Amino acid sequence: xxxxxxxxxxxxxxxxxxxxxxxRRSALxxxxxxxxxxxxxxxxFAAFGRMFGKVEGSIFPxxxxxxxxxxxVLGFAIIFYLYRVRKTTKADEIDIxxx
Amino acid sequence: MINPVLYGIFTFLLxxxxxxxxxxxxxxxxxxxxxxxxxxxxxxxxxxKFEFLGWTQILLYVGGIVVLILFVxxxxxEYVGKPLESGFRRTxxxxxxxxxxxxxLLWVILSTEFPEIQNFSTEPVKDLxxxxxxxxxxxxxxxxxxxxxxxxxxxxxxxxxx
Amino acid sequence: MIPFLTVFIKSVxxxxxxxxxxxxxxxxxxxxxxxxxxxxxxxxxxPFGIFQSIADAVKLILKEEVFPEKRDRILYFIAPVITAVSxxxxxxxxxxxxxxxxxxxxxxxxxxxxxAGFSTYGIVLGGVSSGSKYPLFGGLRSAAQFLSFEIPFLLxxxxxxxxxxxxxxxxxxxxxxxxxxxxxxAGFLVFFLAGLADTGRIPFxxxxxxxxxxxxxxxxxxxxxxxxxxxxxxxxxxxxxSLIVVLYLGGGNAYFIPLPSFLVFLIKIAFVIFxxxxxRTSLPRVRFDQLMKFSWKFLIPLSFLNLIVVxxxxxxx
Numbered sequence: 048x049x050x051x052x053x054x055x056x057x058x059x060x061x062x063x064x065x066x067x068x069x070x071r072r073s074a075l076x077x078x079x080x081x082x083x084x085x086x087x088x089x090x091x092f093a094a095f096g097r098m099f100g101k102v103e104g105s106i107f108p109x110x111x112x113x114x115x116x117x118x119x120v121l122g123f124a125i126i127f128y129l130y131r132v133r134k135t136t137k138a139d140e141i142d143i144x145x146x
Numbered sequence: 147m148i149n150p151v152l153y154g155i156f157t158f159l160l161x162x163x164x165x166x167x168x169x170x171x172x173x174x175x176x177x178x179x180x181x182x183x184x185x186x187x188x189x190x191x192x193x194x195k196f197e198f199l200g201w202t203q204i205l206l207y208v209g210g211i212v213v214l215i216l217f218v219x220x221x222x223x224e225y226v227g228k229p230l231e232s233g234f235r236r237t238x239x240x241x242x243x244x245x246x247x248x249x250x251l252l253w254v255i256l257s258t259e260f261p262e263i264q265n266f267s268t269e270p271v272k273d274l275x276x277x278x279x280x281x282x283x284x285x286x287x288x289x290x291x292x293x294x295x296x297x298x299x300x301x302x303x304x305x306x307x308x
Numbered sequence: 309m310i311p312f313l314t315v316f317i318k319s320v321x322x323x324x325x326x327x328x329x330x331x332x333x334x335x336x337x338x339x340x341x342x343x344x345x346x347x348x349x350x351x352x353x354x355p356f357g358i359f360q361s362i363a364d365a366v367k368l369i370l371k372e373e374v375f376p377e378k379r380d381r382i383l384y385f386i387a388p389v390i391t392a393v394s395x396x397x398x399x400x401x402x403x404x405x406x407x408x409x410x411x412x413x414x415x416x417x418x419x420x421x422x423x424a425g426f427s428t429y430g431i432v433l434g435g436v437s438s439g440s441k442y443p444l445f446g447g448l449r450s451a452a453q454f455l456s457f458e459i460p461f462l463l464x465x466x467x468x469x470x471x472x473x474x475x476x477x478x479x480x481x482x483x484x485x486x487x488x489x490x491x492x493x494a495g496f497l498v499f500f501l502a503g504l505a506d507t508g509r510i511p512f513x514x515x516x517x518x519x520x521x522x523x524x525x526x527x528x529x530x531x532x533x534x535x536x537x538x539x540x541x542x543x544x545x546x547x548x549x550s551l552i553v554v555l556y557l558g559g560g561n562a563y564f565i566p567l568p569s570f571l572v573f574l575i576k577i578a579f580v581i582f583x584x585x586x587x588r589t590s591l592p593r594v595r596f597d598q599l600m601k602f603s604w605k606f607l608i609p610l611s612f613l614n615l616i617v618v619x620x621x622x623x624x625x
Binding site: 181198202204208209210214216220 | 415419422435436448452455
């Protein structure tokens with residue numbers, strides 16, 4: 048049960064997140080998949096921190112969490128704005144740059 | 147570093163619920179699966195003795211971000227009038243790309259020699275505040291608070307009705 | 309095996325005692341409401357109506373359950389369980405008297421906050437899974453209310469952690485040579501109001517709002533499932549009041565009066581709960597925009613101010 052197992056786990060989560068981003072139709076679904084990727088990265092940081100016995104390993108995930116908060120807030124604000132303007136939250140229907 | 151049985155259970159839960167997060171058509175269920183994934187990850191952190199990180203993860207992610215996601219989904223559901231669903235497009239291409247990424251990562255991980263796990267010299271929960279506020283990490287910490295403020299303003303400006 | 313067994317027995321006793329306390333809390337609340345409104349309150353079941361709550365519980369258990377047609381099977385079932393369980397688990401770590409009932413961990417404050425935060429999930433899921441309009445509105449309101457009151461709630465606790473320099477509830481109590489309500493009165497005020505919003509009681513009971521939303525998130529629940537929600541709500545009220553006692557009123561510290569610490573703790577909790585009842589009898593429900601304004605424009609700035617003042621004092625002294 049070393050670090051390798053955890054790394055494989057987080058690699059699995061990461062590629063699932065990539066799959067979600069590439070294939071989801073809804074912008075909300077893409078944001079949810081993005082959370083999964085962030086989580087995988089944070090898990091890696093923590094695992095490496097544990098491996099070297101350093102407390103620093105828990106600082107980067109904390110920063111990661113805070114950055115995710117920003118990302119979610121802005122992402123949802125943009126989705127709401129798009130919904131008001133275009134009446135859709137499907138990412139593949141928003142393909143016109145000019146209103 | 148973790149009790150093998152617990153590790154097995156955690157891993158199984160993570161596998162199942164991360165697949166559900168991506169694959170469930172109903173976005174409400176998908177975000178609830180995301181909550182489970184984040185919750186289980188927090189237990190990994192606690193098992194690594196990063197207790198503060200683990201509890202913060204649950205407090206902010208599960209208690210904050212996922213509730214926000216649920217709120218948005220419910221609001222969208224109110225607009226649309228039925229449960230919010232999301233289909234998939236280009237499934238084969240996306241699957242291929244993500245499988246390639248996974249195989250590449252797997253190859254990197256398996257072909258690398260990792261050092262043995264070392265013990266902590268100090269207790270992480272007590273050491274963390276000092277590290278965060280009294281060493282060179284204080285600068286990124288402050289920049290982060292600026293970023294949060296900017297995100298707050300940005301969110302208000304974008305979402306505000308004219 | 310023995311520690312496991314003792315923990316198990318202690319947990320069962322704790323749950324039974326809490327359920328009994330909740331039953332009599334409801335009875336006393338109704339009596340108090342009656343007294344304030346110049347009427348008798350429950351007085352039929354037993355002398356002074358003291359068996360009223362038990363009769364109510366039996367009625368709820370025996371009642372036929374009605375399920376909405378468009379419910380989501382899993383979520384509809386899980387929601388009341390989450391509410392009740394998330395309100396019960398934290399009590400294993402709350403130091404009633406001098407030390408916690410079941411377990412003592414270093415980060416017990418964080419644990420309690422984390423688990424208590426899950427009660428919102430119960431309410432939101434209950435609202436969503438019922439598949440009808442009013443519960444959905446209740447869940448929506450609950451999520452928004454939780455998100456905006458969680459920030460001042462956590463910020464006021466941060467000030468306490470800063471002053472006590474520990475995450476352990478037991479050590480926070482030990483560090484209060486004077487109760488934190490005196491040095492941090494603003495923090496106490498914020499915590500009290502945000503906690504009141506967290507329990508979803510009357511000035512802030514918008515998720516339930518009988519007069520506008522029928523019953524909010526629990527409109528479609530009946531029988532034993534409704535009882536779970538009810539139990540969870542009252543257990544959450546006890547939880548918030550015991551957190552207030554632990555964080556701001558010095559826990560089981562009696563200071564000058566020679567009384568056993570658990571008795572002091574219970575008296576303090578009873579006092580805080582009495583204040584909650586008092587507020588319930590005297591105040592009307594706030595409007596939703598008033599609620600949001602109150603949180604974002606008053607509580608959050610106040611809690612930041614409190615945090616800044618506490619940290620300045622911490623540095624200077």
